[in-house]
Amino acid sequence: MASIQQGPNGPVLVxxxxxxxxxxxxxxxxxxxxAKLVAELVKSSLGPRGLDKMLVDSLGDVTITNDGATIxxxxxxxxxxxxxxxxxxxxxxxxxxxxxxxxVVFAGALLARAEDLLxxxxxxxxxxxxxxxxxxxxxxxxxxxxKKVLPDDKDSLKKIATTSMQSKLISxxxxxxxxxxxxxxxxxxxxxxxxxxxxxxxxKVEKKSGGSIQDTQVIQGIVLDKEIVHSGMPTKIExxxxxxxxSALEIEKTEMSSEIRITDPTQMQMFLEEENRxxxxxxxxxxxxxxxxxxxxxxxxxxxxxxxxxYGIMAVRRVxxxxxxxxxxxxxxxxxxxxxxxxxxxxxxxKLAHQKKVESDKWxxxxxxxxxxxxxxxxxxxxxxxxxxVDRSIHDALMVVKDVIQKPEIVAGGGAPExxxxxxxKDWADNFDGKEQLAIKxxxxxxxxxxxxxxxxxxxxxxxxxxxxxxxxxxxxxWTGIDARNTQIADMMAINVIEPIAVxxxxxxxxxxxxxxxxxxxxxxxxxxxxxxxxx
Numbered sequence: 307m308a309s310i311q312q313g314p315n316g317p318v319l320v321x322x323x324x325x326x327x328x329x330x331x332x333x334x335x336x337x338x339x340x341a342k343l344v345a346e347l348v349k350s351s352l353g354p355r356g357l358d359k360m361l362v363d364s365l366g367d368v369t370i371t372n373d374g375a376t377i378x379x380x381x382x383x384x385x386x387x388x389x390x391x392x393x394x395x396x397x398x399x400x401x402x403x404x405x406x407x408x409x410v411v412f413a414g415a416l417l418a419r420a421e422d423l424l425x426x427x428x429x430x431x432x433x434x435x436x437x438x439x440x441x442x443x444x445x446x447x448x449x450x451x452x453k454k455v456l457p458d459d460k461d462s463l464k465k466i467a468t469t470s471m472q473s474k475l476i477s478x479x480x481x482x483x484x485x486x487x488x489x490x491x492x493x494x495x496x497x498x499x500x501x502x503x504x505x506x507x508x509x510k511v512e513k514k515s516g517g518s519i520q521d522t523q524v525i526q527g528i529v530l531d532k533e534i535v536h537s538g539m540p541t542k543i544e545x546x547x548x549x550x551x552x553s554a555l556e557i558e559k560t561e562m563s564s565e566i567r568i569t570d571p572t573q574m575q576m577f578l579e580e581e582n583r584x585x586x587x588x589x590x591x592x593x594x595x596x597x598x599x600x601x602x603x604x605x606x607x608x609x610x611x612x613x614x615x616x617y618g619i620m621a622v623r624r625v626x627x628x629x630x631x632x633x634x635x636x637x638x639x640x641x642x643x644x645x646x647x648x649x650x651x652x653x654x655x656x657k658l659a660h661q662k663k664v665e666s667d668k669w670x671x672x673x674x675x676x677x678x679x680x681x682x683x684x685x686x687x688x689x690x691x692x693x694x695x696v697d698r699s700i701h702d703a704l705m706v707v708k709d710v711i712q713k714p715e716i717v718a719g720g721g722a723p724e725x726x727x728x729x730x731x732k733d734w735a736d737n738f739d740g741k742e743q744l745a746i747k748x749x750x751x752x753x754x755x756x757x758x759x760x761x762x763x764x765x766x767x768x769x770x771x772x773x774x775x776x777x778x779x780x781x782x783x784x785w786t787g788i789d790a791r792n793t794q795i796a797d798m799m800a801i802n803v804i805e806p807i808a809v810x811x812x813x814x815x816x817x818x819x820x821x822x823x824x825x826x827x828x829x830x831x832x833x834x835x836x837x838x839x840x841x842x
Contacts, residue, residue, distance in 0.1 A: 328829070328830045329828065329829050331424070333827060333828055333829055333830045334424060334430065334825070334827065334828060335421075336387075336830070337386075337387035337824050337827055337830070338387075338417045338418075338420070338421050338824065338825075340385040340387045340388040341387050341388060341390070341391045341413065341414060341417050341820075341821075341824055342414045342417055342418055343388065344378065344383065344388045344391040344392065344410060344414065345391065345410050345411050345413060345414020345415070345417075346414065347377065347378075347381070348374045348377055348378065348395075348407050348410050348411065349407075349411050349414070349759055350763060351372040351373075351374060351377065351407050351473075351763075352407045352408065352411055352473070352756075352759045352760060352763055353473055353759065353760035353763045353764060353788070353790045354472045354473050354477065354760075354764070354790040354791050355760075355763045355764040355765070355790045355791075356372050356407070356473055356763045357372065357763070358370055358371060358372045358475070359371060359372065359377050361377065361380040361381065363380065368691065369691075369694065370475075370691050370695060371694075371695055371698060372407075372473065372474065372475075373406065373407075373474075373695075373698045373699075373702070374395050374406035374407030374408075374409075374410055375395040375396060375398070375399035375406040376698055378391075378392040378395045378396075378406075378410070379392070379395075379396070386830070386832075387824050387827070390820050390823060390824060391410055391413055391414070391820060393820070394409050394410060394413055394816045394817060394820045395407075395409060395410050397812075397816050398809075398812050398813065398816050401812050402705060402706070402709050402806070402808050402809045402812045403470075403701060403702050403704070403705020403706055403708075403709070403809075404470050404702045404705060404706045404805070404806075404809050405805075405809040405810070405812060405813045408756055408813050409812070409813040409816050409817045410817075411755060411756065411759055412752060412753070412755065412756060412813060412814075412817040413816075413817035413818075413820050413821050415751075415752035415753075415755035416437065416748075416749065416752045416817060416818065416821035417821050417824060417825070418752075419748035419749070419751055419752050420433050420437075420745075420748065420821065420825055422748065423741075423744060423745060423748060428741045428744060428745070429741075430825045430826060430828070431826075432740075432741045432742055432745060433745045433748075433825055434822045434825055434826060435742055435745070436738075436741075436742040436743070436744070436745020436746045436748075436749065437745055437746075437749050437818055437821060437822055437825075438818065438822060439738075439742065439746060440731055440735075440745070440746045440749035440750070440818075441749070441814055441815070441818040443730075443731060443734055443746075444727045444731065444749075444753070444814050445811055445814055445815075447723075447726070447727045447730050447731075448717065448723060448727065448807060448810055448811060448814070449807070451717055451723055451726065451727075451784065452715040452716065452717050452807040453715065453716050453717070454714060454715055455710065455714050455715070455716055456714065457502050457710065457711045457712075457714040458492065458495075458502070458711070460488055460492070462710070462716065462804070463488045463491070463492075463707050463710060463711070464484045464485060464488050465484075465802045465804050466706050466707060466710055466716065466804055466805065466806060467480075467483070467484035467487045467488060467703040467706065467707050468480045468481065468484040468802070469706075469719050469802070469803050469804055469805055470699075470702050470703045470706045470805075471483060471484065471699050471702075471703055472791070472803070474695065474698075474699040474702075475692070475695045475696070475699065476519055476695070476696050476699050479519045479520055482519075482520055482522075483519070483522060483696075483699075483700065483703065484703065486522060486523065486524050486683065487700060487703045487704055487707055488707060489524050490509050490524045490681050490683055490704070491504055491509075491704060491707045491708060491711065493524070493526065493678060493681045494508040494509060494678075494679055494680060494681060495711055496679075501712075502711045502712060503712065504708040504711055504712065506704055506705070506708060508632065508635060508679060508680040508681070509680070509681055509682075509683055509704065510528060510529070510629070510632050510680065510681070510682040510683070511682075511683050511685065511697060511700070511701075512529050512531065512669075512682060512683070512684050512685065513685045513693045513694070513696075513697055514664045514665050514667075514684070514685070514686060514693070515665060515686070515687060515688070515689055515690050515692075515693055516664070516665040516686060517686040517687070517688075518686065518687065518688060519686065519687050519688075519692070519696055521686035522683070522684065522685050522686050522687075522696070522700075523683075523684050524681055524682070524683050524684075525671060525673055525681060525682045525683075525684060526636075526673060526674060526675050526678050526681055527636050527637070527656055527671070527672040527673045527674060527675040527678055527681065527682065528629065528632050528633050528636050528637075528672045528680065528681075528682050529669055529670070529671050529672075529682040529684055530601075530622055530625055530629060530669060530670040530671075530672070531667065531669050532622045532623070532624070532625060532669070532670055533622075533661060533667075533668040533669070533670065534620055534621065534622060534661050534668075534670065535606055535611050535621050535622065535623050536611040536612070536614065536615045536621065538612075538615035538616075539611075539614065539615045539618070539619065539620050539621060540618055540620055541620070541660060541661040542658070542659075542660040542661070543598050543599055543620050543658070543659045543660070544657065544658055545655075545657065546598060546599045546620075546655065546656045546657070546658065546659035546672065547596050547597050547598050547599065547653045547654075547655060548597070548599040548600075548601060548633070548637050548639050548653060548654040548655065548656060548659065548672065549592055549595075549597040549599070549600050549601070549639070549642070549648060549652070549653055549654075550601050550630055550633055550634055550637075550639045550640065550641045550642065550652075550654060551600065551601070551602050551603065551641070551642050551643075551645065551648070552602075552603035552604065552627070552630060552641050552642070552643055553603075553604060553642075553643055553644065553645065554602070554604035554605045554606070554607075555585070555588055555589070555600075555602060555604075555605070555606045555607055555610040555645075556585070556605055556606065556607035556610065557581050557584060557585065557607070581609075582609055585607055585609045585610050585613070586609075586613055588610065588645050589610055589613040589614055589617065589619075590613075591645055591646075591648060592614075592617075592619060592645075592648070593617045593619065595648060595649060595650045595653065596650060596653070597619065597653055598618065598619055598620065599619065599620045599621075599656075599659045599672075600614065600619055600620070600621040600622070601621075601622050601625055601630070601633055602621065602622065602623045602624070602625065603624070603625055603626075603627060603630050603641075604623070604624065605623055605624065606621055606623045620659060620661075620670075622670050631680075632680040633654065633672065633680075634654065635678070635679035635680035636654070636656075636672065636675045636678040636679065636680040636681065637654025637655055637656055637672065637675050637678075638654050638655060638675075638676070639652060639653055639654025639655075640652040640654075654675075655675070655676065656672045656673060656674055656675045657673060657674025657675075658671070658672075658673045658674050659671070659672050659673075660673075664684075683700065685697055685700065706805070706806050706809060709806040709808040709809060710806045710808075712808075713806065713807065713808045715806070715807040715808075716804045716805065716806060716807060717804070717805060717807055717810055718785040718787055718797075718798035718799045718803060718804055718805070719787065719798055719803040719804060719805045720757070720760065720787025720788045720789060720790070720796075720798040720803050721756045721757025721758075721760050721761075721775075721787045721788050722757075722779075722784070722785050722786055722787030722798045722799075723810055724753045724754065724756040724757055725753075725754060725757050725775055725776070725779055725786070725787065726779055726784050727750075727753055728750040728751070728753040728754045729750075729776065729779055729780065731746060731747075731749060731750035731753070732747055732750045734746070735747045735750070754772065757771075757772070757775060757787060757788050758771075758772055760788045760790050761788045761790070763790065764788065764790035764791075764793050765793065766788070766790075766793050771788065771795065774795050775787070775788070775795055778795060783797060785797050785798050785799040785800070786798070787803070789801060789803070
C-alpha cells in the first residue's frame with residue numbers, strides 16, 4: 307500500500323504505490339514476533355541435552371549442528387527484525403566464540419516480556435530505560451560474582467574448554483580435546499608484562515576424515531596439504547634446515563614479447579645451457595648455505611627439481627601465503643623474495659620434516675619446532691559431517707580459553723549466574739518508583755529463561771526445578787545451577803562446569819542492545835524490491 311497523508315488540498319502521496327508501511331503497535335508487534343520466532347528456532351539447542359538441527363541448503367549440502375551461530379548463518383532469514391537477532395549471534399561468535407544460543411534465547415525472552423508490558427500500555431522508552439539499567443546492574447553483579455584465576459593455570463583452562471564442549475556432539479571426547487585445545491593455545495600465547503595475548507590466526511586447522519575424533523592432535527609445527535614435488539627427493543629429513551622462498555625457482559619470462567635470432571645450432575645449445583646454469587646456480591645457493599628443505603610459494607622448474615633431488619633437498623611448491631607466514635612463525639625462518647639475499651640466518655629449523663599419508667592424500671609435516679609461535683591442529687573423525695561439527699566445537703573451545711587467558715575471571719555455568727543475578731535484580735527493582743520498576747523485574751524474569759531452558763531441554767520439570775533452584779540460591783549457595791547431564795540441581799563450580807566472565811558479559815550486552823533497538827522501532831517502511839516480504 308502507498309502511504310497517503312491528508313493535505314489541505316486533498317490526499318498527498320508520500321511513498322510510491324508498491325511501498326509497504328506498518329506503523330505504531332502493529333510494527334512493534336510484527337518485529338517482536340519475528341525476533342521471538344528466531345529465538346524459538348535455537349531454543350531447543352541450548353545446554354548439554356540440547357538437540358541438533360539438520361540444515362539442507364539449496365545445493366543439497368547438509369549441515370548437522372547445535373551451534374546457534376551456525377544455525378542462524380545457514381538459514382536464509384528475510385525479516386529485517388529477525389536479521390538483527392541473527393546479527394547478535396554473529397557478534398557473540400566473533401567476540402567471544404561461545405554463548406551464541408544463549409544470547410539469542412535471552413534476546414527473545416526480553417522481547418516476549420516487553421510485549422507483556424506494551425499490552426499494559428507501558429511506553430517502549432520506559433521499557434528500554436528499565437532494560438538498560440537492569441543490564442548495567444547485571445554486569446555489576448557478574449563482576450562481583452566472578453572468581454579470578456591464573457591465566458596459565460592449565461587445570462582451570464581445561465575445565466573451561468570441557469564445559470564449552472559439553473553441549474556439542476563431541477562431549478564424550480571432551481577430556482582429550484580440551485587438553486589439545488589448551489596445549490595449542492598456550493603454545494602460541496605471548497606475554498607482555500602480566501598480560502597475555504592470543505592470536506588464533508596462529509593456529510592452523512586441518513581437517514581430514516578417517517580415524518576417530520580421538521586421533522585429533524596438535525602438531526608443534528605446520529602441516530601442508532601438499533606433496534613433495536619430485537619422486538627422487540627424500541621423504542623424511544631429520545634436523546631440517548628450512549628455506550622459505552616466495553619467488554619461483556624457474557627462468558622468468560620477459561615482460562614484453564621478445565625473440566632471439568639463432569643462426570647456428572651451437573647457439574641454441576648455448577642458450578639452453580645458460581638457462582640450465584642459471585637454474586643450477588639457484589639450487590647451488592640453497593645447498594651451499596645448508597638448506598635441506600625448500601618451501602616455495604610459487605613454481606619450481608623441472609630442471610630445478612632434478613638438481614634439488616640430486617642434492618637430497620626436499621621441496622614443496624605452490625604453498626599458500628598464509629601458510630608461509632605460519633611456517634615462518636613456527637620454524638623461526640624468514641620468508642625471502644630474492645634468492646640472492648638468502649643466508650644461513652634466514653633458515654628455519656625443525657626436528658623433522660616428512661611426507662605422510664593422511665587418508666588417501668600425501669601431506670608434508672614440519673614437526674618438532676622449538677618454541678613455535680604457530681601450530682597445527684589436525685582434526686580427524688569418522689565422516690565429513692562429524693569433522694565439520696568437531697571443527698565448530700573446537701573453534702568455540704579455543705575462543706573461550708583465549709577469553710580466559712586475556713581476562714582471567716570465571717563464573718559457574720548451568721544457568722547459575724543468571725539465576726543469581728535475577729534474584730538480586732528483583733530486590734533491586736524495588737528502589738525504583740514508576741513503571742521502570744516493572745521493566746527491571748521483567749528483565750530478571752528473562753534472565754531466568756536461560757536456566758529454565760537448560761532444564762526443559764534435559765527433560766526436567768521446569769516449575770519444580772526453578773522453585774528448587776531459587777530456594778537453594780536464597781540459602782546462599784550462589785553457584786547452584788542445572789546439572790543437565792544428571793538431570794538435577796547441583797553446585798556447578800564443584801562439578802567443574804565453569805565459563806569465562808567475558809562470555810556472560812557479551813551475552814548481556816548484545817542481547818540487551820538488540821532488544822532495545824527493536825523496541826524503539828515504531829514504523830517499518832519497505833519499498834518494492836527490498837526484502838520487505840519478510841514483514842508479513
